[in-house]
Amino acid sequence: MTRSRAAVVRRFGGPEVLEITEVATPRPGPGQIAVRVRAIGVGFTDLMARSGDYLLQRRLPFTPGYELVGELDDGRLVAMSLPKMGAYRDHVVVPSWLPVPLPDGLDPVAAATIPLDYLTALSLLEKHARVETGDAVFIQGAGGGVGAALSRLGKLKGLKMYGTASSPDRLSTNGVRFIDYRSQDFETVLAEEEPDGVRAVFDHLGGAMVRKGYRALAPGGVLVSYAFSGRPGHMVADTVKGAIGVGLRGLLPGKRTALCMVPREVKSDHTWYRDSLRRLLDLAAEGAIHAEAGAVFPLAEAAEVHRALQHREITGKVVLTTE
Numbered sequence: 001m002t003r004s005r006a007a008v009v010r011r012f013g014g015p016e017v018l019e020i021t022e023v024a025t026p027r028p029g030p031g032q033i034a035v036r037v038r039a040i041g042v043g044f045t046d047l048m049a050r051s052g053d054y055l056l057q058r059r060l061p062f063t064p065g066y067e068l069v070g071e072l073d074d075g076r077l078v079a080m081s082l083p084k085m086g087a088y089r090d091h092v093v094v095p096s097w098l099p100v101p102l103p104d105g106l107d108p109v110a111a112a113t114i115p116l117d118y119l120t121a122l123s124l125l126e127k128h129a130r131v132e133t134g135d136a137v138f139i140q141g142a143g144g145g146v147g148a149a150l151s152r153l154g155k156l157k158g159l160k161m162y163g164t165a166s167s168p169d170r171l172s173t174n175g176v177r178f179i180d181y182r183s184q185d186f187e188t189v190l191a192e193e194e195p196d197g198v199r200a201v202f203d204h205l206g207g208a209m210v211r212k213g214y215r216a217l218a219p220g221g222v223l224v225s226y227a228f229s230g231r232p233g234h235m236v237a238d239t240v241k242g243a244i245g246v247g248l249r250g251l252l253p254g255k256r257t258a259l260c261m262v263p264r265e266v267k268s269d270h271t272w273y274r275d276s277l278r279r280l281l282d283l284a285a286e287g288a289i290h291a292e293a294g295a296v297f298p299l300a301e302a303a304e305v306h307r308a309l310q311h312r313e314i315t316g317k318v319v320l321t322t323e
């Protein structure tokens with residue numbers, strides 16, 4: 001039996017619970033394909049799952065990670081967004097519809113920054129908000145992984161964008177009007193700048209932010225929630241409560257609400273998933289969207305990467321490599 005490495009969480013906790021262990025290399029069954037992992041995208045969701053704060057990953061033990069780039073047995077490079085966590089390892093076995101070929105010229109490490117954040121952004125914009133060129137929108141956390149992907153796709157679509165962040169650094173190049181969440185109230189800024197309201201609000205914080213975002217909408221506008229992560233340590237309960245609240249609010253007349261959960265969408269709509277990821281990888285290969293890792297570390301340093309991200313010592317999208 002051949003052996004390979006996997007990062008495993010056996011109990012929820014701090015970065016130290018993320019252990020690199022030796023495991024049997026998985027073998028594909030019917031309808032599955034083996035992939036040698038080359039690069040893994042790290043998202044905030046991985047940290048939430050590790051600490052037990054993520055509704056979709058409550059079982060132990062598990063391997064974190066939703067996105068990767070790898071190599072098939074015939075040498076072809078592929079990217080994928082997993083419907084269930086498990087990317088932090090040397091080898092994965094996945095359903096054969098999941099891998100999407102990498103276009104020529106796209107660097108595998110850069111490509112690993114694309115799947116989850118950009119599929120989420122595309123789903124938010126096209127499936128849930130259905131925004132049009134020229135629409136004014138508000139992006140909560142526009143400098144984060146999903147927020148930056150939303151901003152870049154929004155710029156390509158010609159949206160008028162407002163976004164919160166702690167610093168303007170990553171917003172102006174994406175054409176987003178900066179609102180400092182530490183010193184400004186976004187509802188007040190939007191009321192001044194867009195007195196008729198915005199067409200769409202994208203929120204990952206939940207609670208009061210959802211209520212304020214909903215009030216900032218124009219008649220016929222839509223609030224799309226894709227996480228409820230405003231209170232670390234309470235995200236499981238907040239997600240359940242928040243999802244119910246967003247659903248109920250959607251029953252009110254005049255405005256819409258929607259919930260986006262990409263791992264579920266990958267699993268339930270293979271055609272949307274494959275077409276969308278192919279399109280995004282092509283955009284990255286053409287340089288139309290900026291695909292670049294903010295930092296690259298070996299898989300063996302996954303726990304240290306989680307620690308540094310938690311303490312905000314690293315910014316930008318982090319990629320782990322198996323070499």
Ligand SMILES: NC(=O)c1ccc[n+]([C@@H]2O[C@H](COP(=O)([O-])OP(=O)(O)OC[C@H]3O[C@@H](n4cnc5c(N)ncnc54)[C@H](OP(=O)(O)O)[C@@H]3O)[C@@H](O)[C@H]2O)c1
Nearest residue numbers: 044045141143144145146165166181226227229260261262
């Ligand atoms: N629904 C889905 O399918 C899906 C997919 C991917 C991710 N997610 C979820 O989306 C969330 C974001 O993930 P991510 O990987 O993009 O995380 P991330 O890179 O850490 O980004 C989060 C952003 O939130 C901003 N932020 C923090 N406190 C804020 C506040 N009080 N007001 C406004 N913005 C604030 C931060 O801004 P600064 O850096 O400027 O402080 C940061 O840029 C997570 O909860 C994740 O689980 C959901």
